[in-house]
Amino acid sequence: MLPSKSTLLLLVKPPMVEPRTTVLRLSAALCGAVFFMAQAPAAEAQSGVASVYGYSGGKTASGERASPKGLTAAHRTFPFGTHVRVVNKRNGKTVVVRINDRGPFIKGRIIDVTPAAASALGFSGLTKVTLERVSD
Numbered sequence: 001m002l003p004s005k006s007t008l009l010l011l012v013k014p015p016m017v018e019p020r021t022t023v024l025r026l027s028a029a030l031c032g033a034v035f036f037m038a039q040a041p042a043a044e045a046q047s048g049v050a051s052v053y054g055y056s057g058g059k060t061a062s063g064e065r066a067s068p069k070g071l072t073a074a075h076r077t078f079p080f081g082t083h084v085r086v087v088n089k090r091n092g093k094t095v096v097v098r099i100n101d102r103g104p105f106i107k108g109r110i111i112d113v114t115p116a117a118a119s120a121l122g123f124s125g126l127t128k129v130t131l132e133r134v135s136d
Contacts, residue, residue: 048110050086050129052118060101067114074101074112075131083134086113088121095120096134 055068062080064072078084082099097117104112111131118124 046110046131047089048129048131049108049126050088050111050113050118050121050123051104051106051109051126052124053112053114055115062100064100066101069116070114071095071097071117071120072100072114073097073117074103075099075110076102076104078133084111085132085134086111086117086121087130087132088123089128089130091122093120093122 053066053068053074055066058066060066060072060074073084073086075082075084078099080099083096084099085094085096087094095113095117097113101112104110109126111129113121121127121129
């Protein structure tokens, strides 16, 4: 015979955590059971294609006014305010940008940079880059 709902207590052993590969978040407590969700952190380094922003003079997703002269960028997952070193794989030039917007939303692209950042990286249009989070 099963115990009633009021006396049912499930003990859940939290999953093992490997350093810097998994983050545990307390998800919910239901009927005495605690559930954990494992979530991989954003990768420390990423490679892909960078593009130059197309500006329309509006605001970014973070609420800032878009500035083509600023060293800022759009990334899908990095938190706003994160500083990222962008390295142009074709010429080795680097620039540190601050994430203040979301995007790009085109398959294969990993970051949209301002025209000022693209100029510092020595490209216009598209280029292959590596991204690395900078410690604050």
